[in-house]
Every structure is written in C-alpha cells, then in structure tokens.
Amino acid sequence: MALARADLESLLRARRLDRTLTTALPPVDPHDDAAVAPSGIPSLDARLGGGLRRGHVSEIVGARSSGRTSLLLQTVAASTTRGELVALVDALDMFDVESAAAAGIDLARLLWIRGHVVTNPGLCADMNQRALEQAIRAFTLVLQAGNFGLVVLDVAEAPTQAIRRLPFTTWMRVQRMVEGSQTACLLVGSEPMARSSAGLTLRLANRGLGVVDSGLGGLGSGGSGIRFGALLFDGLTVDARVVRARYGDRDETGITLNTRAAECA
Amino acid sequence: MSPISPVTTSPLTPIPVPPTTTNPQSPIPTAQLYACLHRPPAGDHPADVPDTLSTVAREFSPRFECHGPDLVSIDVSGLDRLIGPPHTIGEELRRAVAARGIRGHVAIAATRTAALVVAVTRPGVTIVARGEEAGALAPIPLGILEKIGDHDRASGSARLKASPSAEEREAFSQAIAVFKRWGLTTLGELAALPPADLAARMGKHALAWQALARGEDTRPLIPTLDEERFDATLELEWPIEELEPLSFVLTRLLEPLSTRLERRDRGAAVLHVLLRLVTREIYARRLELPTPMRDVRTLRTLALLDLESHPPGAGVDRVTIVIDPTPGRVVQHTLFTRAQPTPEQVSTLLARLGALMGSDRFGAPAVVDSYRPGAFAMTSFAVDHRDPSGERTDRADSADSASNASASNVVSVLRRCRQPVPARVAVADGRPVRVTTDRRGFAGGAVAHCAGPWRTSGDWWETSGGSGRSGESGRSESPRASSTDSPTCLACPTRPTSWNRDEWDVSLSDGAVYRVFRDRDTDAWFIDAIVD
Numbered sequence: 001m002a003l004a005r006a007d008l009e010s011l012l013r014a015r016r017l018d019r020t021l022t023t024a025l026p027p028v029d030p031h032d033d034a035a036v037a038p039s040g041i042p043s044l045d046a047r048l049g050g051g052l053r054r055g056h057v058s059e060i061v062g063a064r065s066s067g068r069t070s071l072l073l074q075t076v077a078a079s080t081t082r083g084e085l086v087a088l089v090d091a092l093d094m095f096d097v098e099s100a101a102a103a104g105i106d107l108a109r110l111l112w113i114r115g116h117v118v119t120n121p122g123l124c125a126d127m128n129q130r131a132l133e134q135a136i137r138a139f140t141l142v143l144q145a146g147n148f149g150l151v152v153l154d155v156a157e158a159p160t161q162a163i164r165r166l167p168f169t170t171w172m173r174v175q176r177m178v179e180g181s182q183t184a185c186l187l188v189g190s191e192p193m194a195r196s197s198a199g200l201t202l203r204l205a206n207r208g209l210g211v212v213d214s215g216l217g218g219l220g221s222g223g224s225g226i227r228f229g230a231l232l233f234d235g236l237t238v239d240a241r242v243v244r245a246r247y248g249d250r251d252e253t254g255i256t257l258n259t260r261a262a263e264c265a
Numbered sequence: 266m267s268p269i270s271p272v273t274t275s276p277l278t279p280i281p282v283p284p285t286t287t288n289p290q291s292p293i294p295t296a297q298l299y300a301c302l303h304r305p306p307a308g309d310h311p312a313d314v315p316d317t318l319s320t321v322a323r324e325f326s327p328r329f330e331c332h333g334p335d336l337v338s339i340d341v342s343g344l345d346r347l348i349g350p351p352h353t354i355g356e357e358l359r360r361a362v363a364a365r366g367i368r369g370h371v372a373i374a375a376t377r378t379a380a381l382v383v384a385v386t387r388p389g390v391t392i393v394a395r396g397e398e399a400g401a402l403a404p405i406p407l408g409i410l411e412k413i414g415d416h417d418r419a420s421g422s423a424r425l426k427a428s429p430s431a432e433e434r435e436a437f438s439q440a441i442a443v444f445k446r447w448g449l450t451t452l453g454e455l456a457a458l459p460p461a462d463l464a465a466r467m468g469k470h471a472l473a474w475q476a477l478a479r480g481e482d483t484r485p486l487i488p489t490l491d492e493e494r495f496d497a498t499l500e501l502e503w504p505i506e507e508l509e510p511l512s513f514v515l516t517r518l519l520e521p522l523s524t525r526l527e528r529r530d531r532g533a534a535v536l537h538v539l540l541r542l543v544t545r546e547i548y549a550r551r552l553e554l555p556t557p558m559r560d561v562r563t564l565r566t567l568a569l570l571d572l573e574s575h576p577p578g579a580g581v582d583r584v585t586i587v588i589d590p591t592p593g594r595v596v597q598h599t600l601f602t603r604a605q606p607t608p609e610q611v612s613t614l615l616a617r618l619g620a621l622m623g624s625d626r627f628g629a630p631a632v633v634d635s636y637r638p639g640a641f642a643m644t645s646f647a648v649d650h651r652d653p654s655g656e657r658t659d660r661a662d663s664a665d666s667a668s669n670a671s672a673s674n675v676v677s678v679l680r681r682c683r684q685p686v687p688a689r690v691a692v693a694d695g696r697p698v699r700v701t702t703d704r705r706g707f708a709g710g711a712v713a714h715c716a717g718p719w720r721t722s723g724d725w726w727e728t729s730g731g732s733g734r735s736g737e738s739g740r741s742e743s744p745r746a747s748s749t750d751s752p753t754c755l756a757c758p759t760r761p762t763s764w765n766r767d768e769w770d771v772s773l774s775d776g777a778v779y780r781v782f783r784d785r786d787t788d789a790w791f792i793d794a795i796v797d
Binding site: 041067071108115147261 | 358601605606607609611613614616617626627628629630631632639647650674675676677678680682683706712715716770772776777794795
C-alpha cells in the first residue's frame with residue numbers, strides 16, 4: 001500500500017528530517033520585516049504572505065518578455081528603499097542601468113557582479129558553461145559574506161541545457177547557506193531550477209500574443225499581454241502564479257501585473 | 266619661601282610645587298625641575314635638522330614637550346642624581362645642543378612656564394631659583410607674550426588644547442594692545458595688577474596671562490610621544506614558494522601587530538607586504554584598506570588574495586609587514602537597525618570577487634549623463650553603508666516610498682544586449698514586418714506590432730579617428746561601459762563612437778518584445794534589448 005503524503009511527512013517529522021523536505025516551518029508574521037522581503041507590490045505580497053521569505057530560496061521563472069525582469073527590479077528597488085544592501089549576480093551581463101534607475105533602485109546599495117558570458121562563443125561553447133559556474137561561485141561568495149538583504153542570481157537568458165548541467169547539489173548548498181539568515185535569495189530563470197531547494201516558485205506569463213492598442217485605433221482581439229499605444233510601447237500585462245510553495249498555502253490563482261514603460265527623460 | 270596657596274576649585278589655580286629640598290648645596294630643590302631649550306631664529310644652525318632639540322631632549326629625559334621646532338620643554342626632575350646640580354644640567358644641555366651646531370638658550374626653573382619664558386628671552390644658560398620665578402620674569406617686556414605665540418597659551422582653562430583657534434589669537438592680540446594702552450610694559454607690571462579687577466575688565470582669560478607673567482604653570486607638561494612604528498619581520502629558514510605556508514607566516518606577524526594596534530586604539534589604513542625573494546629583490550605590495558581595521562583574519566585574507574592575484578616571481582625568504590596606522594573606527598552597535606555586512610566583510614568579499622571575476626566586473630552601477638543607449642558607469646561599491654542617523658526605516662514609510670508600486674504600476678524594464686545582435690529585418694511600408702537572426706536563442710518571427718521609429722544619434726562630433734570602428738565592423742557598438750568624470754569610476758572608457766540609429770519596439774509572433782534599431786550609417790539592423 002502506497003504511503004500517503006501525510007503519513008510520509010509525519011514519518012519524516014518523527015525522524016527530524018522535516019526541515020529539509022517538508023513544510024513544517026513555523027508561521028511567519030507577514031508584517032515582520034525581518035522575516036520577509038516585500039516586493040513592494042501589495043497584491044503580490046499579500047499572496048506571498050508578506051513577501052519573499054528570508055532565509056529561503058525563491059524563484060521567479062518565465063519566458064522571455066514575461067515581466068520577470070520588471071518584477072525583479074521592482075523587488076530590488078523595494079529592498080534598497082528599505083536600506084538593505086542587494087547583490088545582483090548578472091550571469092549574462094544583461095542588466096540595464098537606466099531601467100534600474102527608472103524602477104527606483106538606489107544604485108549605491110546595489111552590488112552588481114557582471115558575468116563573463118560571451119553571447120556568440122562559436123567553437124568555444126564550453127566557455128559559457130565555465131562562465132556560468134564562475135557566476136555561481138560569485139553567488140556563493142556573496143551568500144557566505146552574509147547580511148545582504150537580497151541576493152539575486154539572474155540566469156534568465158541562459159540556455160536550459162547549461163542550467164541543467166550544473167550539479168544538482170548546487171542549489172542545496174545555496175539553500176543551506178541562506179537557511180536561518182536574514183538574506184532573501186532569489187533566482188531568476190526561464191524555468192524552475194532549484195527543485196526541492198526552492199521555498200517558492202513564482203511563474204510569470206505574458207497574457208498572450210494578442211496585442212491591444214491602448215491608444216487610438218484597435219489592432220486585434222484576444223489577449224492583452226502586450227500593450228501598444230498609438231506611438232509607443234505601453235507595457236506588458238502578465239499573470240503571476242505561485243507554482244510551488246513550501247510554506248503557506250499554494251494558491252495558484254493568478255495575480256495580474258501591469259508593467260508600464262518608463263517615462264522618457 | 267612663600268607658603269603654598271591652597272588649591273581651590275578655580276581652574277586658574279597654579280599647580281603647587283612641593284618645597285622639599287634634597288640637596289642643601291643647590292639653590293633649587295629638585296622635586297620638580299624643568300628645563301627649556303630654545304633655538305633663536307638666527308641663521309647659525311643647520312636648517313635641515315628640524316628635530317634637533319627633540320633629539321637632545323630625548324637624550325636627557327623621556328618626558329619632554331615639543332612646542333615647535335625651536336622650543337622644547339623637558340622635565341628634568343631627578344636628574345641631579347645622574348648629572349648634578351641644576352647649573353650642571355644646564356651646561357650639559359647647552360653642550361649637547363652646541364655639539365649639533367646650534368647656539369641655543371637653556372633655562373632651568375621650578376615651573377615649566379618660567380623656564381620657557383626665560384629661555385626665549387635670555388641667551389646662554391639661566392637658572393631661576395625656586396620661588397623667584399615672578400621676580401625673574403618681572404623685567405621682561407610684555408611683548409614676549411606675543412613672541413611665545415601658540416606655544417603655551419592656556420586660554421584661561423586648565424584643559425589641554427592642541428592650539429588656539431583664530432578667535433582666541435585675535436582676542437589675545439587685542440588684550441596685549443589694551444595692556445599697552447594701560448601703560449603696562451613688563452610682565453611684572455601685569456603680574457602686579459589685582460586679579461579680580463583684571464578679570465572684570467578683560468575676562469577670565471586675562472588671569473591665565475597673568476599667571477604666565479608670574480611664571481606659574483596652568484597646565485602640566487604634555488609629553489610628546491614618539492611616533493610608533495607598526496612593523497614586524499620574520500626571516501625564514503627555508504624559502505617559501507607557495508601561498509599556503511605564507512598564510513601561517515602572515516598570521517604570526519599580524520597577530521602581535523594587531524594587539525599593539527588595539528592597545529593604541531589604532532587601525533590599519535595601509536598594509537605593506539614586503540617579501541624578500543631568493544633573488545635578493547624586494548617584492549612589495551601595498552594594500553589601501555577601505556576602512557581602518559585590525560582583525561587578523563581579515564588582514565591576512567586581503568593580503569593573501571592580493572598575492573594570489575599578483576604572485577611573486579620567486580621564493581620568499583623574508584617577510585616584512587608594515588602597517589600605516591590611523592585612529593580606530595568607533596562603532597556603536599544598535600538593536601534597532603537592520604544588520605548589514607561590516608566593512609571588513611565587504612572588503613573581504615570585494616577582494617574575493619576581484620580575484621574571481623576581475624576588478625572591473627563588479628561594483629555599484631551609476632547612470633551617466635548621456636543619451637547613448639545603454640550607457641552606464643561602474644563605481645566602487647562602498648564598504649560602509651551605515652545610516653548616520655541610525656534609524657530604522659519605518660515599514661509604513663518604506664511601503665509608501667518604494668516607488669509607489671502597485672500591481673498596475675511596475676516599470677517595464679529592458680534586458681540589454683551588451684553587444685547588439687545582428688538581425689535580418691524585412692521591411693514593408695517603412696515598418697519592420699519580420700525579424701530573424703542567426704544567434705541561438707533569438708529565433709525571431711513575424712512582427713505582430715511595432716512602435717517607432719525613434720531616431721537617436723550622438724557623439725558624431727567625436728568621429729575624428731573614432732568612427733573607424735563603426736565603419737569597419739559595419740555596426741555601431743555600444744561601449745561596454747561609458748566613463749564619467751568621477752574619480753571613483755572603475756570602468757575604463759572605451760573610445761567613444763558615434764551612433765545614429767532608428768529604434769523600434771517590436772513584438773513578435775513568439776510573444777517576445779524587443780528593441781531593435783537600424784544603424785542609419787550602415788543600414789544594418791540589430792537587436793539592442795529585450796523588454797521583459
């Protein structure tokens with residue numbers, strides 16, 4: 001007879017193995033700044049129980065143009081506004097400083113670590129794999145230093161195969177490093193990578209290929225994921241869903257986020 | 266001998282001198298005895314030896330105070346047992362000064378002030394008998410107070426002061442002028458004025474000047490301490506080729522230095538590592554520390570990381586550590602602010618990142634004043650981010666101020682392609698209809714919608730000798746980093762190139778939104794950024 005999940009969890013608790021594999025964690029006060037790192041978006045923070053859990057690994061995943069970078073920079077901005085130090089390991093060196101300033105990030109509190117990934121390595125295909133591993137090492141160095149409010153590893157545009165080639169123990173080590181600390185660890189990628197080490201996985205998706213002209217003249221029907229005005233690109237409309245949560249209720253109801261293009265100077 | 270005045274609570278009460286006499290032959294009891302050396306401003310002394318008087322003073326007593334390069338006070342109490350009576354001490358001092366080519370003045374008195382004033386005014390060796398300081402100073406003209414200058418003004422307070430402020434000097438000059446208008450010409454006349462009336466007219470500072478005129482000390486001698494060197498050397502029996510054994514040597518040298526720094530309330534500002542190689546060369550590394558520190562582990566880690574990046578070319582047979590000290594950093598911990606990495610932690614992290622990634626691959630980003638797309642600068646990441654106010658950000662305030670974000674107010678950002686991706690764009694009616702590339706990960710597709718073109722150009726005035734790059738490659742490249750005039754900018758400026766482009770925001774059939782541009786000089790298309 002197959003064990004029910006509840007039986008398995010109780011068995012693990014009895015052997016004191018519940019802290020690594022089950023959700024037997026004490027409840028967290030969503031208003032406790034020391035326990036969560038709010039993203040600054042009230043509806044999303046309410047769904048996440050206050051924000052990203054400190055001492056845990058969280059993920060933001062999604063396809064290209066799904067709003068993951070916008071959500072990332074919004075979270076970083078909220079952290080720097082609170083006076084925290086943030087470290088961003090930008091494995092593919094795609095961080096846009098102008099966008100970060102427009103998002104309200106206090107750049108003096110951001111430690112930006114730029115990876116050595118080459119966009120067109122040609123025959124030296126393993127160069128980027130080594131660069132990715134180097135970015136992981138830099139990521140662990142920052143986690144070991146400790147006391148950063150938010151530490152981000154951005155591998156959003158890295159090939160899926162390159163991520164999968166990383167040792168599976170990588171994320172377990174990362175999870176061990178942040179466990180019990182005041183650091184919120186955030187991974188940004190195209191698909192979930194931390195597996196069981198992740199405490200939260202948030203998937204973002206563009207609402208669809210349908211484009212709605214939010215200005216003069218209609219363009220099409222269907223989804224409204226990409227908004228264009230009469231002359232300008234207006235922003236994205238994305239759905240954010242919690243697809244994995246070790247703590248709290250895993251409510252997969254989507255939250256709608258609307259991004260808006262930054263105002264021109 | 267005049268009776269000793271009882272010590273009162275007034276800060277201007279001169280320090281009483283015990284009247285004990287140990288040598289009946291000497292006119293001055295040797296309980297407290299001060300000597301003063303003065304080098305007159307004549308040109309008959311070596312001009313390139315400013316510390317001559319200090320050197321002479323150090324030979325006679327460890328307690329001496331330097332008032333300047335030409336005036337030194339020495340506590341010579343107890344030297345009668347070594348040298349002899351005061352006039353012998355004075356002669357020895359004069360001889361020591363003369364041996365260095367200086368014709369100095371020497372004065373010995375029971376008070377430091379009396380010795381100082383007499384040394385400045387009288388040549389040769391002068392001995393002032395105990396209790397006769399006022400009499401010895403009485404005929405000295407009042408102008409000596411200005412000549413003494415900053416050396417020993419107490420400003421009416423027994424508190425030790427480094428040097429008077431400009432306001433105090435101005436007040437003193439005005440007081441001297443008033444004394445002269447009153448008809449006072451000598452120190453004796455100033456000393457004879459009733460103190461209460463003098464204070465009522467001139468303020469309490471005048472009492473200090475009156476005490477000086479009587480030769481009374483209003484403050485003790487402040488010994489000048491030798492500048493302490495923080496260095497340590499270890500000769501190795503066998504040369505060291507690798508860094509791992511060197512770490513043990515560094516620890517052994519740094520631990521006593523750290524203890525000495527702690528005792529002196531000093532931190533290391535600069536760490537010098539001097540390695541003598543087997544080739545007899547000295548391999549020197551200099552580490553400027555971002556914050557005063559004395560933690561052994563941190564200093565050792567920083568030194569090792571630096572040597573890892575810049576290894577010596579041969580084996581090491583002698584290791585020397587020299588530390589440039591600086592006053593220690595005062596840290597007051599609080600329970601009400603969020604814990605942040607300490608400067609030592611950040612310094613170590615930055616050193617490790619430098620060794621791993623390269624010193625130009627990390628830092629704090631900064632926006633530059635340029636319209637160049639993707640322009641930025643890298644600045645040094647500060648090691649100390651403590652808020653001077655030490656106040657914790659209120660959660661309500663942070664929620665309000667965090668870019669006023671809501672579900673409908675998140676800024677749409679770009680992921681910048683540091684090297685724009687060449688693309689093939691089909692155009693119809695002046696608008697892009699299809700975008701494809703040969704780059705893996707950029708599949709492309711039909712254009713669902715687009716906005717543009719937005720024309721931008723710049724730096725065309727820099728094209729003389731700088732636009733060849735754009736012409737040769739057939740595309741204009743955004744530099745990896747743009748420089749600023751800030752001295753803290755780490756990024757090395759690439760040669761600025763002009764840009765002249767029409768930009769489009771396009772959404773493709775695969776759901777991706779890109780920023781593409783057409784280089785108007787070469788008519789080539791590129792993908793510049795991804796909207797995400």
